[in-house]
Amino acid sequence: MNVLVVGSGGREHALCWSLAASPLIGELYCAPGNGGIADVASVIDIDAMDFDALTGLCRAEAIDFVVVGPEAPLCAGLVDHLAGAGIKAFGPSARAAVLEGSKGFAKDFCARHGIPTPAYGRFDGPEPAKAFIRDRGAPIVVKADGLAAGKGVTVARDVATACKAVDQVFDGRFGAAGAELVVEECLAGEEVSFFALVDGSHVLALTSAQDHKAVGEGDTGPNTGGMGAYSPAPILTPDLTERVLAEIVRPTVAGMAAEGRPYAGVLFVGLMITARGPEVLEFNCRFGDPECQVLCRRLKSDLLAALVAATDGVLDKFDLRWRDDTALAVVMAANGYPGAYAKGGEIANLKLAGELPGITIFHAATQVQGGRVTANGGRVLAVTALGEDVQEARDRAYQAVDVIDWPGGFCRRDIGWRALERLGG
Ligand code: AMP
Numbered sequence: 230m231n232v233l234v235v236g237s238g239g240r241e242h243a244l245c246w247s248l249a250a251s252p253l254i255g256e257l258y259c260a261p262g263n264g265g266i267a268d269v270a271s272v273i274d275i276d277a278m279d280f281d282a283l284t285g286l287c288r289a290e291a292i293d294f295v296v297v298g299p300e301a302p303l304c305a306g307l308v309d310h311l312a313g314a315g316i317k318a319f320g321p322s323a324r325a326a327v328l329e330g331s332k333g334f335a336k337d338f339c340a341r342h343g344i345p346t347p348a349y350g351r352f353d354g355p356e357p358a359k360a361f362i363r364d365r366g367a368p369i370v371v372k373a374d375g376l377a378a379g380k381g382v383t384v385a386r387d388v389a390t391a392c393k394a395v396d397q398v399f400d401g402r403f404g405a406a407g408a409e410l411v412v413e414e415c416l417a418g419e420e421v422s423f424f425a426l427v428d429g430s431h432v433l434a435l436t437s438a439q440d441h442k443a444v445g446e447g448d449t450g451p452n453t454g455g456m457g458a459y460s461p462a463p464i465l466t467p468d469l470t471e472r473v474l475a476e477i478v479r480p481t482v483a484g485m486a487a488e489g490r491p492y493a494g495v496l497f498v499g500l501m502i503t504a505r506g507p508e509v510l511e512f513n514c515r516f517g518d519p520e521c522q523v524l525c526r527r528l529k530s531d532l533l534a535a536l537v538a539a540t541d542g543v544l545d546k547f548d549l550r551w552r553d554d555t556a557l558a559v560v561m562a563a564n565g566y567p568g569a570y571a572k573g574g575e576i577a578n579l580k581l582a583g584e585l586p587g588i589t590i591f592h593a594a595t596q597v598q599g600g601r602v603t604a605n606g607g608r609v610l611a612v613t614a615l616g617e618d619v620q621e622a623r624d625r626a627y628q629a630v631d632v633i634d635w636p637g638g639f640c641r642r643d644i645g646w647r648a649l650e651r652l653g654g
Contacts, residue, residue, distance in 0.1 A: 233258045234270065235277050235307065236298025239560075239593035240518035240613040241596050243525040244296060244532070245270045246591070251533035258290060260459030264602060265592025265610075277302045280310040287316045295319065302377055303494070303514050305331035319536045321494040321514045325485060328512040332411045333374045335512050345479055346509040347414035347501075355395050361412050362391045368415035372396045375406025379442075379454050384415060398593070407471065418503040419647065420510070421462050423473050425498075426535060427482050429491040431544040433535070434474060436527060436551050437465035438520040439535075439647065444567055446643045453567045454608055459557040459619060460523040463651045464502060473500065473507050479511070486541040493533055493539060519558040519611045522591050526556035526613050549551055555648075557622035559611045559630055560593070561640045566607035574608070574637030576602045582632040587615040587625045604637060612640075619648045 230253045234245050242265050249269040250258050258281060262272030275282045277299060287295065295318040297307050305322035320326075325412040327334050339346040347370070352358035362369055362385075373381030381403055387389035391412070398407045424435040439462035444450040465473070477498060485492040497513035497520075516524070525532070529550040540548045563570035577601055578593070583590045591613060594606025612629050616622030623645045630640055 230293045230533065231256045231257055233260065233283070233290075233295045234298060235260055235283065235290045235295060235302060237261045237266070237594070237609065238261050238298065238518050239591040240516050240521040241298040241589040242266045242269075243257050243522040244298060244587070247525045247528060247532040248296070251531050253531065255531050256290065257293065258286070260286060261604070263592050264595035264597030267597060277307070278305065280307055284311060284314045284316065286459070287311065293317065294533075294537060294540075294604060296417050298348070298515060300326070300329050300513065300515050304376060311532070311541040314546070319494060319540050321492055322490075324490045325492040325494070326514040328481075328485070329514040330376060331374050332372050332416070332511065333409055335509075336411055336413075338484060339509055342480050344480050344509060345506060346483075347416050349411050349413040350603070351409065351411055353409045355399050358395045358410060358412055359392045362388055362395070365412075365414070366392060370415050371395055371398065372411045372413060373407045374409035374411060375403065376405045377403045377453060381406060382452070415499045416503050416508060416510070418501045418541060420463055421464050421500050421502060422517050423465070423478065423498045423500055424516065424520070424524065425478050425496045426539045426544055427492050427494060427496050428481065428539045428542045428544040429493045430483055430486055430542070432474065432478055433539070433544045433547055433549065434470065434478070435549070436460055436523060437462040437470070438517070438523055440517060440520055441463070441600065441641060441644055446641050449566055455517065455563070456560045456562070456641045457558055457650055458519045458523050459622065459645045460515070460520070460527055460556060461555065462541040467508065469502070472505070473498070477507060477509060493542070508609050513544045515633050518593070519560055522558045522611045522613050523556035525588060527552045527554065527613055552615065553616060554563075554615045555619050555622040556613060556615050557619065557645050558611045559626045559640050559644050560608050561612060561630065561633065561635065561638045562608045563604050563606070564637055564639055568608055571637060572605055573601075574604045574635065576638070577634040578632050582612070582629040582652060585629050585632065587622070588629045590629070604635070609638060619645045619652060623649075
């Protein structure tokens with residue numbers, strides 16, 4: 230089977246790495262890809278939003294199956310576009326991806342189907358939003374409605390900060406994504422990511438993962454795309470997993486089907502585990518990054534067969550096997566990220582680090598020329614380790630990080646701290 234992966238991040242490197250190992254794989258392509266992905270796939274320089282060029286590539290290279298990584302092309306209808314050209318693709322249609330593409334839609338959807346989520350209001354102008362905030366008081370959360378690359382959410386500790394966030398959403402910085410916003414009750418608890426494969430009606434739960442969104446140690450400072458992750462997440466006990474499936478995931482899939490938006494692809498639910506139980510903070514219509522990297526490290530079954538089963542509507546006949554080990558990812562980012570940062574710094578010793586026990590390094594934003602690797606973005610590498618437990622996986626990951634010579638980069642040194650604390654480590 231000839232396969233094209235669309236995207237260019239660490240998530241897509243991990244997907245390509247897993248797909249390349251499939252017994253079903255023929256030729257593997259990635260567009261636009263990155264320097265590291267070129268090790269496992271033919272990298273083609275086509276933008277993920279250039280639907281016509283991607284369709285042309287599929288025809289030219291006789292591609293049988295497309296795996297769409299990021300949310301932007303999914304929400305813009307890449308899977309529909311490919312289907313219209315007779316090309317099979319993994320991921321939700323645009324009508325289904327709206328679960329991620331509009332936070333307002335997702336909140337109203339939860340309300341319609343009795344799915345637990347924080348109390349909220351939906352607004353298309355600043356004054357009613359601010360009146361709602363003053364009425365509810367702080368802490369309170371302000372969210373731009375559309376896709377904002379993780380930058381559209383403000384968890385405000387006081388009313389003034391929340392009102393400022395409202396003005397920022399409406400000042401145009403998020404483009405069309407800021408035409409509307411959601412104001413939401415602030416929940417206390419621990420966050421966890423839940424992933425499932427969905428084929429329109431059946432749900433196949435993937436294993437759990439937890440990420441670290443904040444840039445600073447102890448989960449402090451501004452939010453990023455994700456500074457590290459680990460799987461499994463000890464907080465998701467079998468009982469809690471069953472509650473998430475029964476109260477959230479299955480009603481979501483049934484509700485989307487009932488509303489004429491059948492959902493197929495990865496359903497990634499961002500959850501807060503509160504005293505009331507699990508509640509939905511957000512839906513995403515794709516794998517998380519860097520959660521995908523740790524899931525791929527633990528998956529023993531054939532990823533390609535699973536993604537095809539989800540696309541063909543036969544997930545009920547499918548099962549997946551996972552390694553018992555813990556996988557942990559440490560993201561290395563360019564100094565200054567998530568603010569301004571420089572590109573182009575050289576990264577040395579990657580090969581040496583990658584040969585350490587249990588280590589696989591996924592590239593998120595690199596260029597490779599003549600064996601010389603340079604940084605080409607904010608989040609640049611995800612150093613992943615497998616270990617018998619969180620402690621071993623973490624020790625191995627940081628050993629590899631310490632071998633990598635990149636003066637222009639940094640990482641958090643405390644990835645996995647919640648899991649270690651919970652496990653008494
Ligand atoms: P979202 O993109 O909606 O998941 O929001 C990004 C991050 O903001 C989440 O991962 C949480 O850390 C935080 N957040 C979002 N909504 C809430 C909420 N209602 N209460 C507390 N924290 C939240």
